[in-house]
Amino acid sequence: MLEFFYVEQLLDGMVTTIQLFAVSWVMAFTLAILLVIIRTTNLRVCRWLVDIFVEYHRNVPLMVQVLFWYFGMPELLPENIRFWLYDHNAELSLAAIALALGSSAYIAEDIRSGLRAIPGTQFEAARALGSSYLQCMRHIIVPQALRIAIAPLISRALLLFKNTSVAMAIGVVELTYQTREVENETYRTFATFGTATVLYLCGAFLIMFIGARITARFALKKGGA
Structure with a gap:
């Protein structure tokens, strides 16, 4: 068993992991919605730019993306901002x-798959009733697509939670980083990584629990309707 001091150190890393996951997920989800809306427009240039964005983030390793943002992007900024x-x-x-940019590409594709499952007649009917394009997407199309895409979105959330460990490569003091630090100090590999594994499992089970509750709530609403 690890001493309380080292367990506390791992818990601090877990807090950072949760913060990183929460911020990244909110940004990724918001950006994914924007990408989907842009991709469904008739502007060919915008669709082309979104395609490039999605293909880049789906084909370049996440580690490379993280290293690029930390070592490469700041060089383009003014010195005082850097x-x-x-x-x-x-x-x-x-x-x-x-993490948010990398995840948004996959989330956008999941939501777009949900959009394809919605009959085009719903969009045409909403437009015929006087709704604008954005009103149709906001109030009718996107909510239905999100309901259809709940299962893959939960999977993406789990993957993003696990991918936060990549941030240790640039010195983010999250759970994996703290695990390596504790192991280097104590040389108790099994106890250290075993505790970290339990913490990651707790986080993953919490995400799955929340996802199951959301799925059940939408199923209840659908049944009531």
Whole structure:
């Protein structure tokens, strides 16, 4: 068993992991919705740009994306902004951006698959009743697509939670980073990684529990309707 001090250190890492996951998921989900809306427009240039964005993030390893954002992107910024970032926990912020961008490409595809399952007549009927394009997407099409895409979205959330461990490569003090630190200090590999495994499982089970509740709630609403 690990001493309380080391367990507390691992718990601090878990808190950072949860924060990184939550921020990344909110940004990824918001961006994915925007990508889906842009991709369904008739503007060919916009659709082409979204296609490039999605293909890049789906085919470039996540580790490379994180390293690029931490070591490459700051070089394009003015020096005073770059120094400000490094003085204000740039590792966590840039890791969240990289994770969010990478995940948004997959989430957008999941939501787009949900859109394909919706009959086109619903969009045509809404337009015939006087709704604008954005009103149709916001109030009718996208909510239905999200309901259809609940299962893959839960899977994406689980994957994003696990992928937060990649952030240790740029010095984010999350759970995997803390696990390596504790193991290096104590040389108790089994106890250290065993505790980290339990913490990751707890986080994953919590996400699955929340996902199951959301699925049940939507099923109840559908049944009531």
